[in-house]
Amino acid sequence: MNKKTLHTYLNKNIQASTLAFFRLAFGLMMLFSIVRFVSFGWVDKFYIQPKFHFTYYGFDWVKTLGNVTYLLFFICGLAAFMVAIGYKYKIAISTFFLTFTYIELMDKTTYLNHYYFISVVSFLLIFLPANATFSVDAYKNKKLRFKEVPKWTVDVLKLVLAIVYFYAGLAKLNSDWLLEAMPLKIWLPNQSNVPIIGNLFHETWVQYSFCWFGALYDLAIPFLLFNKRTRNFAFFLVVVFHILTKVLFPIGVFPYVMIISTLVFFDASFHEKVLQFISKIFKIKTTIFSASKAYRLNLASKKNAFKISFLAFFMVFQLLFPFRYLLYPNELFWTEEGFRFSWRVMLMEKAGYTQFYITDSKTNQKIFVDNANFLTPFQEKQMSFQPDFILQYAHFLHNHYKEIGYNDPKVTVDSFVALNGRLSKRYIDPKVDLAKEYESLQHKTWILPFNDEIKGF
Amino acid sequence: MKKFLFLTIIAVFLSSCSDDSDSSSSGDNYDRSGMLTNWADNIIIPRFVDYQSKVGLLKNGVATFTTTPNQANLDNLRITWINVSKSYQYVNAFNIGKAEDINFTRCTNIYPVNTSGIQANIASGNYDFSLLSQYDKQGLSALDYMLNGLALNDSEIIGFYTTNANAVNYNKYLVDLTSRLKTNVDAIVNDWNSSYRATFIASNGSAVSSSVNKMVNSFVKYFEKDLRAGKIGIPAGIYSNGALYPEKVEAYYKNDISKMLLNEAVNGAQDFFNGKHFNSTTEGMSLKSYLDFLNTVRNGQNLSTIINNQFIAIEAVNNTFNTSLSYQVNSDNSVMISSFDQLQQNVVYFKLDMMQALNITVDYVDADGD
Numbered sequence: 006m007n008k009k010t011l012h013t014y015l016n017k018n019i020q021a022s023t024l025a026f027f028r029l030a031f032g033l034m035m036l037f038s039i040v041r042f043v044s045f046g047w048v049d050k051f052y053i054q055p056k057f058h059f060t061y062y063g064f065d066w067v068k069t070l071g072n073v074t075y076l077l078f079f080i081c082g083l084a085a086f087m088v089a090i091g092y093k094y095k096i097a098i099s100t101f102f103l104t105f106t107y108i109e110l111m112d113k114t115t116y117l118n119h120y121y122f123i124s125v126v127s128f129l130l131i132f133l134p135a136n137a138t139f140s141v142d143a144y145k146n147k148k149l150r151f152k153e154v155p156k157w158t159v160d161v162l163k164l165v166l167a168i169v170y171f172y173a174g175l176a177k178l179n180s181d182w183l184l185e186a187m188p189l190k191i192w193l194p195n196q197s198n199v200p201i202i203g204n205l206f207h208e209t210w211v212q213y214s215f216c217w218f219g220a221l222y223d224l225a226i227p228f229l230l231f232n233k234r235t236r237n238f239a240f241f242l243v244v245v246f247h248i249l250t251k252v253l254f255p256i257g258v259f260p261y262v263m264i265i266s267t268l269v270f271f272d273a274s275f276h277e278k279v280l281q282f283i284s285k286i287f288k289i290k291t292t293i294f295s296a297s298k299a300y301r302l303n304l305a306s307k308k309n310a311f312k313i314s315f316l317a318f319f320m321v322f323q324l325l326f327p328f329r330y331l332l333y334p335n336e337l338f339w340t341e342e343g344f345r346f347s348w349r350v351m352l353m354e355k356a357g358y359t360q361f362y363i364t365d366s367k368t369n370q371k372i373f374v375d376n377a378n379f380l381t382p383f384q385e386k387q388m389s390f391q392p393d394f395i396l397q398y399a400h401f402l403h404n405h406y407k408e409i410g411y412n413d414p415k416v417t418v419d420s421f422v423a424l425n426g427r428l429s430k431r432y433i434d435p436k437v438d439l440a441k442e443y444e445s446l447q448h449k450t451w452i453l454p455f456n457d458e459i460k461g462f
Numbered sequence: 463m464k465k466f467l468f469l470t471i472i473a474v475f476l477s478s479c480s481d482d483s484d485s486s487s488s489g490d491n492y493d494r495s496g497m498l499t500n501w502a503d504n505i506i507i508p509r510f511v512d513y514q515s516k517v518g519l520l521k522n523g524v525a526t527f528t529t530t531p532n533q534a535n536l537d538n539l540r541i542t543w544i545n546v547s548k549s550y551q552y553v554n555a556f557n558i559g560k561a562e563d564i565n566f567t568r569c570t571n572i573y574p575v576n577t578s579g580i581q582a583n584i585a586s587g588n589y590d591f592s593l594l595s596q597y598d599k600q601g602l603s604a605l606d607y608m609l610n611g612l613a614l615n616d617s618e619i620i621g622f623y624t625t626n627a628n629a630v631n632y633n634k635y636l637v638d639l640t641s642r643l644k645t646n647v648d649a650i651v652n653d654w655n656s657s658y659r660a661t662f663i664a665s666n667g668s669a670v671s672s673s674v675n676k677m678v679n680s681f682v683k684y685f686e687k688d689l690r691a692g693k694i695g696i697p698a699g700i701y702s703n704g705a706l707y708p709e710k711v712e713a714y715y716k717n718d719i720s721k722m723l724l725n726e727a728v729n730g731a732q733d734f735f736n737g738k739h740f741n742s743t744t745e746g747m748s749l750k751s752y753l754d755f756l757n758t759v760r761n762g763q764n765l766s767t768i769i770n771n772q773f774i775a776i777e778a779v780n781n782t783f784n785t786s787l788s789y790q791v792n793s794d795n796s797v798m799i800s801s802f803d804q805l806q807q808n809v810v811y812f813k814l815d816m817m818q819a820l821n822i823t824v825d826y827v828d829a830d831g832d
Contacts, residue, residue, distance in 0.1 A: 194756055195821050197491035204491070207757075358814040364703070371703035421810045428760035428768065429814045 015313065018153035018299045020273035021137040022280055025091070027162060028135035029280075030265050031126065032089025035101065038123075038258045039082040048074055051115055055381050057401050058112040059394050062444050067110040074111075080104050088130075091140020095131070102127040113394075114387045118350050119259040122169060125323070126266075129165065132316055133158040138294045139280050153299035162269055164320060167227035172327050172348035174223030179352075179461030181338070182220065186212040187425040188354035189219075196253050222246055230270040243267050254351070333448050338424060339455035341391055342448060353425060357389030357432065360419040361402060367412040374402060390422045392433070392449050399439035416440045427457065490821070492755050493747065494666040494674050500737055500746035501677065502662055506556050507654050508740035513549040514647045517640070520546045520605075524640045528633040531623040533616055540609050544719060546643070547602050551726040555684040555734060558676055559662065560653035566646055567688070568597050574710050575603035577611070584631045591642045603713070604639055608632075611715030668821065675822050678749070682812045685731055690805040693724050697791050698798035706795060708788035720787040725780060732773045735766075749816065758819040765819060769811050776804045 042048065052058075052074045060067060070077060081104035087097035106124045109116070135158075136142040137151035144150075181187040186209070193206035193215065205211045222242065229239035247260035268275075284291050302309045330343030337344060338353055361374035376385045379401070388394040399416040406414040415438040423429040430453075433439075437451040523539040550571060557567050569591065576598040583589040583599055591600050612619045622632045654662075665673040691701070692712070699706045711720045732738075737748025745751075750766040758765040779801045784790045791798055 191819070194490045196489075198489040207491075354818070356814055356818045358810055369703050371701075373701060419806075421814055423760075423814050423818055426760065428765075429810055 012304060015155060015157055015304060016301070017156040018301075019156045019159060020277065021134075021151050021154045021300070022139065022277040023159050023269065023273045024133060024135045024137060024154050025139040026276035026279055027159075027266075027269050028091060028094075028130070029089050029139065029283075030268070031130070032085050032087075034258070034262055034265060035085035035105075035123065035127075036082055036089060038262075039078055039085060041258065043075070043078050043082075048078055050381070051383075052108075052111055055112070055114075055384060057379055057384075057398075059114050059384065059388070059397055061110055061113050062393065062446070064110045067107060069111050074108075077104055077108060081108065088135075091136040091142050094136035094140060094142050098127060098130045098135075102131060113345075114384045116345060117259075118169075118346075118348055119262060121346055122165075123262070126162070126165060129161060129316070129319075132312060133161070134300045137300055138296070139284075139291075140294075143294050143296075147296075150294060150296040151298055151300040152296045155300065155302065159269065161316065161320065162266075163231070165323070166266055166269070167231070168323055169348050170223050170226045173350050174220055174225075175462045176347070176349045176352060177216070177220035177223060179459050181425045181459050182216050182352065183461070185426065186216045188352070189215050191354045191426060192254070199252060230267060233272075236270060240267060240271075335448070335452070336455040336457070336459055338459050339422075340449065340452050341393075355390045355422065355424045356386070357420060357422045358429070359385075359389045359395065359421075361399070362415075362417045362419075363402060363406045363411060364415040364417065365411045365413075366415060370411075379405070389420070390424075390432070392452050393444060395420065395433060396439055396442060396444055396449070399442075403440035414440065425459075430456075489668055490756060492752055494668075494672075495663055497737070497747040497749075497752060498663045498666060498673050498677075500739075500748065501734075502654070502659050504739040504742075504744075504746055505734060505737070506553075507651070507659070509549075509552045510556070510647065510651050510654060512740065513546070513553050514644075514651050516542070516546045516549045517643050517647050521640045521644055524636050528623065528637060531620050531633075533620065536609070536616060536620060540716070543602070543605050543609055544716070547713060547719070547723060548726050550602060551723055552730040552733075554688055554727065555681045555731065556677075557680045557684065558673075559658045560650045562680075564646060564649060565597070566650060567684075570601045570643065570646065571603060571688075571712075572598045572601060573603040573606075573692075573712055574714060575599070575601075575607050577607055580604055580607060580635070584628060584635050587631045587634065589638075591638070600639055600642055602643075605636075606713050606715045608636055608639065609715075610717075674820075678817065678820065678822050681731075681734060682809075682817070685805075685812060686809045689724075689727050689731065690802065690809055693720075693727065693787070694798055694802045694805060697787060698795055698802055699791075700799070700802055706791050708791040711787040711791070714788060717788060718785045721780070721783045721785045721790075724783075724787065725777070728773065728776055728780065732770070735769065735773075749820075753816065753819055756819055758815075760815060765811070765815055769808060769816070772804065772808045772811060776801065776808065779804050 052069045053071065058069055081101060084097045084101035084104060087093060088101055102124065105120075105127060109120045109124060134151065134154050136149060137154050140149075142149045177183070182189075190209075190212045193212055197203045197206050199206070226239055226242065229235040229242070232239075243264055247264050250256060251260040281291055283289075302313070304310060304313070327347035327349075330337045330347070333340065333342040335342075338355075359376065361376070362371055363374060364371045376388075380388060380398070388398050395418065399418065403414050403416050417435055417438060418433050419435055420431065420433040421429040422432040432453060434451045434453055439451070442449070442451060520539075520542040523535075523542040527535040527539045553561075554567055554571070561567070579596075579599040583596075589596055589599070609619070612622050623629055623636070626632060662673050665671070668675065670676075695701055697707050697711045711717075712723050713719050735748060736750045737746040738744070739746060750770075753766045754764060760768060779797065782797055783801070784793065787798070
C-alpha cells in the first residue's frame with residue numbers, strides 16, 4: 006500500500022453513531038459485569054480472602070488492596086458508566102482501562118481470555134473518538150460534536166473481534182479437538198440433562214459435530230460478518246452459538262459481550278436507529294447532538310502520525326503475539342508456555358495433583374505441605390496444572406518456611422497432570438529444588454516431557 | 463433493523479435465564495440414586511451392622527473376662543477384638559452422616575495410642591471419651607494396649623485385672639472402652655436405619671454437598687490418609703525423611719495382625735470401588751460402573767480397569783510382607799516403600815483421573831469464561 010492509498014483510507018469517514026453505539030453498549034455491559042462480579046461476593050473470595058496471590062511475570066508489583074479493592078471496583082464501575090453516557094470520556098475510558106487491567110493483574114488464578122479481550126478493547130477505545138455523538142460530552146461541548154468519524158476507528162474494533170474469533174478457530178485445528186473430540190467428549194456428557202438435546206450428548210457423532218462445527222464457526226464468522234450479504238445470517242449464527250455455549254458451560258458474561266459486540270459489524274444506519282430508539286425511551290431530543298462536521302485527524306501532525314503508527318503497531322502485535330508458542334520446545338498444551346493471551350478457549354480439560362515437600366537443608370527434616378493452609382480451593386486447582394503457578398507457589402513456600410526457622414528450605418513436588426482424556430502422568434521433575442529455579446520467559450526445563458503430540462496450531 | 467434489536471434483546475434475555483444456574487443442576491444422566499441405594503443397602507449399612515455385631519461380641523467377651531479374668535477368657539476376648547478390628551476396615555471409609563457428626567473414625571482407631579494418657583485415665587478413674595483430647599486414649603488401639611500391651615506375658619496382663627492394686631479401674635476402663643465403641647456404632651446404625659438412608663439417597667445431585675460428592679471425598683481421603691499414610695507411610699518413614707517408626711503400625715501390641723488388617727483394608731477399598739455387595743460376589747452400581755457409563759477410557763483402557771489393575775499391583779507387593787509390619791519395617795523397609803508407591807499411584811488415579819472424569823470438584827467456583 007503506498008502512502009496515498011493509506012491516506013485515502015485514513016481519511017475515509019463513516020457516521021459517528023457506530024462508535025457511539027459501541028461505546029454505550031460496551032460501557033453498559035462492563036457496568037453490568039462489574040456489578041455482577043461484586044454481587045457474587047467474588048471480590049472478597051478472589052482478592053481479599055486468599056493469603057497469597059499468583060501474579061503475572063513482570064507484574065509482581067501489582068498488589069491486592071485489602072478492603073480498598075472494593076473502592077477499586079467502584080471506580081471501575083463508575084468509569085464504565087461514564088463511558089456508557091460519554092461523560093468526560095477520555096478520562097473515563099482511561100480510568101476504566103487502568104482499573105480493570107489492574108484488577109486482572111492482581112491474581113492470574115482468575116485469568117480468562119475474555120478479561121484480556123476487555124482490556125484490549127478498552128485500551129483501543131482510549132484512542133477513538135467514541136464520544137463524538139450521543140454523549141454528554143457532545144451535548145455539553147459543541148467542539149466535541151461530530152457527524153462523522155474516520156472509518157478506521159470502527160475497522161480497528163472489527164479487526165480485534167475478527168482476531169478473537171479467527172484465532173480461536175485456528176487453535177481448534179488440532180488433533181485432540183478434531184480427531185479425538187477432546188475435551189468436549191468429557192464435557193458434553195456432563196450436560197445430559199439439558200432439555201431436548203441433552204440425551205444426544207453421549208453420542209460420539211454429536212461430540213464430533215460440535216467440535217467440527219465449532220472450529221468452522223470460529224474461522225468463518227469474521228468473514229461472514231464482514232460480508233454484507235451474509236451478515237444477517239452470520240449474526241443469527243452468533244446468537245445461536247453463544248446461547249448454546251451459555252447453556253452448556255458456566256461462562257458468565259462472555260456470550261453477551263460477544264453477541265452485542267458483533268453488532269458493530271452492521272451498517273451505521275442500524276446503530277443510528279438503535280440510538281434513536283433509546284432516545285425516544287429516555288425522551289432525549291436527538292437534535293441536541295446534531296453536527297455537520299467530520300472528526301478528522303490531521304495526518305501531517307507528528308503527534309497524530311505517531312498515534313496512528315502506534316495503533317498499527319499494537320494491532321500487528323495482536324496478530325503476532327498468539328504465535329509466540331512457536332518459540333518454545335515441547336507441547337504447548339502440556340507446558341502452557343505461550344498459552345495465555347492467545348484466544349485459546351475451551352481447548353483443554355486439564356487437572357493436576359500436587360504434593361509439595363519442604364526439606365530443611367541442614368537437618369534434612371522433610372515435611373509435607375497441606376496446600377489448603379495457603380491456597381483457596383480454586384487457587385489450588387489452578388496451581389496444580391500450570392507450571393508458572395507451581396513455581397511461584399514454591400517460592401512462596403520457600404520464603405514462608407525460611408521465615409519460621411527452616412534452613413534454606415528445599416521445595417520439591419510430586420506433581421501429576423491429566424490432559425484431555427489421557428491418563429495422569431508425572432508433570433514436574435520430583436528431584437528439582439524449585440526454590441532454586443526462577444521465573445523467566447525461557448523454557449522451563451523441569452517440566453517433564455509430554456511424550457505425546459497434539460498436532461496442529 | 464428493528465428485528466435485530468428484538469433478536470438481540472431476546473438473546474440476552476434467554477441467556478440471562480440460564481445465567482448462574484446452580485452447578486448441581488448439571489448432570490450426566492447417570493442413575494446416581496441407584497448407585498447411592500446400592501452403596502447404602504448392600505455395602506454401607508450391612509458393613510456397619512456387621513461391625514456392630516462384632517462389637518456386641520466384643521462387649522460380651524469383656525463382660526466374661528472382667529467377671530472371670532483367666533487365660534481362656536483373655537484368649538477369647540482377643541479373638542473378638544481381632545474380629546472387630548477386621549470388620550472396622552470395611553467401614554473406615556464411610557465418614558458420612560452420623561459417623562461424621564460424632565467423629566467416628568477419629569475416636570475409633572487412632573494409633574499409636576497414648577499409653578501414658580491411658581495409664582493416667584485408669585489411675586484417676588475419671589475421663590470423658592467425647593473430648594477431643596481423649597481420642598488417642600480410646601478405640602481399637604487402646605484395646606490392643608489393654609489386651610496385649612500391659613505386660614510382656616499373659617499372666618502378668620491378667621494380673622492387672624486381678625491382683626493389681628488398681629484392678630477395679632483396669633476392668634472399668636476395659637468396659638468403658640467397649641461401651642464407647644458400642645454407643646458409637648449403635649448411633650450410626652440407628653441413624654442409617656431411621657432417616658439417614660433416605661436423606662443419603664435423595665441427595666443425588668452433583669453439588670459439593672451432595673451424597674456422591676461427599677462419599678467420594680470421604681472414600682478418597684480415607685484411602686490417602688488412613689490407608690496409605692497411616693498404615694504404611696508413617697511407619698515406613700515416608701513423612702520423617704527416612705526415620706523409621708515400627709512402633710507406629712496398626713495393632714502394634716498384638717503385632718502379628720497388621721498385615722492382615724492392611725489387606726482387609728485394601729480389599730474393602732476395592733470392593734467399595736467395584737460396588738461389591740457385603741458377603742457376596744455380586745457387584746452393583748458403583749464408581750466403577752459410573753466411570754464405565756461415562757466411557758472413561760484412558761490410554762486405550764477403561765479407567766476402572768486401570769484402577770483395578772493397580773489394586774492387583776498393590777496386593778502383589780503387600781502379599782510379600784511379613785505378618786507384622788513393624789517387623790517388616792525393621793527387616794526390609796524397601797518393600798514398605800514400594801507398597802506406598804503403589805498405593806500412591808491409586809491415590810493419583812482416584813484424586814485426579816477419577817474425580818476429573820466424574821466432574822467432582824473440591825469446591826464449586828464459577829469458571830466464568832473459558
